Amino acid sequence: MTTLAAASSELTPPRRALILRGLIEELLAKADIRVNGQRPWDLQIHAPGVLERIATRGSIALGESYVNGEWDAEQLDEFFAHLLRARLDREVPRLGILLLILRNRLFNRQNAHRAWQVGKVHYDLGNDFYQSMLGPVMAYSCGYWKIATTLAAAQEAKLDLVCRKLGLKPGMRVLDIGCGWGAFMAHAATHYGVECVGITISKEQAAFAREKYRDLPLEFRLEDYRDLRGRFDRIASIGMFEHVGIKNHRAFMEVAHRCLADDGVFLLHTIGKNERGGVTDPWIDKYIFPNAELPSIGHIGDAADGLFVTEDLHNFGANYDKTLLEWHKNFEAAWPDYADDLGERFHRQWRYYLLSSAGAFRARDVQVWQWTLTKNGLPGGCPRVD
Numbered sequence: 001m002t003t004l005a006a007a008s009s010e011l012t013p014p015r016r017a018l019i020l021r022g023l024i025e026e027l028l029a030k031a032d033i034r035v036n037g038q039r040p041w042d043l044q045i046h047a048p049g050v051l052e053r054i055a056t057r058g059s060i061a062l063g064e065s066y067v068n069g070e071w072d073a074e075q076l077d078e079f080f081a082h083l084l085r086a087r088l089d090r091e092v093p094r095l096g097i098l099l100l101i102l103r104n105r106l107f108n109r110q111n112a113h114r115a116w117q118v119g120k121v122h123y124d125l126g127n128d129f130y131q132s133m134l135g136p137v138m139a140y141s142c143g144y145w146k147i148a149t150t151l152a153a154a155q156e157a158k159l160d161l162v163c164r165k166l167g168l169k170p171g172m173r174v175l176d177i178g179c180g181w182g183a184f185m186a187h188a189a190t191h192y193g194v195e196c197v198g199i200t201i202s203k204e205q206a207a208f209a210r211e212k213y214r215d216l217p218l219e220f221r222l223e224d225y226r227d228l229r230g231r232f233d234r235i236a237s238i239g240m241f242e243h244v245g246i247k248n249h250r251a252f253m254e255v256a257h258r259c260l261a262d263d264g265v266f267l268l269h270t271i272g273k274n275e276r277g278g279v280t281d282p283w284i285d286k287y288i289f290p291n292a293e294l295p296s297i298g299h300i301g302d303a304a305d306g307l308f309v310t311e312d313l314h315n316f317g318a319n320y321d322k323t324l325l326e327w328h329k330n331f332e333a334a335w336p337d338y339a340d341d342l343g344e345r346f347h348r349q350w351r352y353y354l355l356s357s358a359g360a361f362r363a364r365d366v367q368v369w370q371w372t373l374t375k376n377g378l379p380g381g382c383p384r385v386d
Contacts, residue, residue: 023055025051028043030086031082031083031086032082032086033079033082040073040074040078041081044071045071046069046070047068059281059283060286063352064283076355076356077321080363083359083363084359085363132338133327133334135330137156137183138208139155139158139159141239142158142271142317143157143322144319151326154319161370162267165265167234167265168188169192170192171193171195172192173194173195173232174195174233175197175198175199175228176199177237178238178239178241178243179198182212182213184238185213185216185218186212189217195218196217197219197230197232198220198221199224199228200220225255226255234266235259235260236267237256237267237269239271241269241270241300243292244293245291252303253303254307256307257375262375263376265373265374267372270369271294272296272300272366272368274296297313304371308375309374309375309376310371311373311382312385313369314372315367317361317367318362320366320368324354324361327354328354328358331354332351
C-alpha cells in the first residue's frame with residue numbers, strides 16, 4: 001500500500017492515526033465492508049487504535065485485536081470471504097509475511113526436530129475436545145458433500161472416496177501417513193478388508209486410536225514420516241502434507257516412493273494455495289499451526305517429478321467451507337464444557353481460526369486437492385472416481 005508512505009513518522013500522532021484509519025476504511029470499502037456498518041459482514045470497532053494497528057501490522061494485528069475483543073463481525077466467515085475476494089491481503093503491510101518468507105528460505109522450519117511441535121501445540125489439545133468438534137467420525141479434513149447432508153455422512157463419503165480411488169481389495173497392506181485419530185484406517189479395514197499401519201506425531205491421537213480400534217487389524221505408530229520403512233500395496237496421506245514444508249516435499253515423495261509397491265497407488269489429500277509465492281498467514285502460523293506451509297500445484301509437481309505418474313487430480317476445496325461451518329457449530333455447542341478450562345481468549349481464537357478459514361475457502365483463496373499417483377502408470381489409466 002504505497003500511500004502508507006504519507007503516514008510517515010514526521011506527521012503528528014493524531015494526524016498519522018487519522019490518515020491510517022482513512023486508508024484502511026478506503027481499502028475495506030473495495031471489499032464492500034464498512035466500519036461500524038449495519039450488515040452482518042461489516043466491521044464493528046470496540047476499542048481505539050484498532051484500524052491503525054491493522055494498517056501497520058496487517059494480519060497479526062487483525063487476529064490479535066479480534067482475540068482481544070477489540071472488534072467483531074456478526075458473520076466473521078463472510079467478512080473474510082469479502083476481504084479475500086477483493087485480495088486485500090495483498091494491499092496491507094506485508095512485514096510479517098516477508099519475515100516468514102525469509103525464515104522459510106533460510107531455515108528448514110519443518111525439520112525432524114521441529115516436526116513434532118504442531119502435535120504438541122495443536123493436535124494434543126485433547127481427544128474429548130476434538131471429538132466434540134469433529135463428531136463421531138473424528139476426521140480432521142475436508143468432508144465430501146456431493147450427496148451428503150450431514151457432517152458424519154460427508155466424512156464417511158470422503159473416506160470411501162479415498163478407498164475407491166486407491167482400489168482397495170481384501171488382504172492389502174495400507175500405509176496412512178498422518179493417520180490422525182484413525183478414521184480412514186478404520187473405514188478401510190471395516191469396509192474393504194485391508195490391514196493398515198498409520199503414523200502420527202500426536203501422542204493423544206495415537207493413544208485414542210489404539211484404544212478405540214484395538215479389535216481391528218490396525219497398527220498406530222508415533223513416528224515421523226522420514227523414519228518410515230517397509231513396503232505397502234497402497235499409501236494414503238490425508239491432511240498431513242500441509243505440515244511437511246517446501247524444503248521437505250521431495251524427501252516426503254521419496255519416502256512414499258520407497259514404501260510403495262511397484263504396482264501400488266498413492267493418494268495425497270492436501271490443502272493448497274493458488275500460487276507458489278505466498279506463505280501461511282502469519283497469525284495462523286503463530287497461534288494455530290506452527291510451521292505449516294501450504295503447497296501449490298507446482299510445488300507438488302516438482303516434488304513428484306520423476307518419481308510418480310499423476311493419474312488424477314481432483315479439486316473439491318469448495319466443500320471445506322461447509323465442513324468448517326459444521327465444526328464451528330459443534331465447537332460453539334460444546335463450548336460451555338470447556339469454557340472454564342480454556343477461557344474466553346481461546347474461545348475467540350478458535351472461532352477466528354475456523355470462520356476465517358471458512359471464508360478463505362468460500363473466496364476460493366485456498367483449495368483442497370486429491371492427487372492419485374502411481375510409480376509407473378496404471379495400464380489403461382486410472383478410472384475417475386467421484
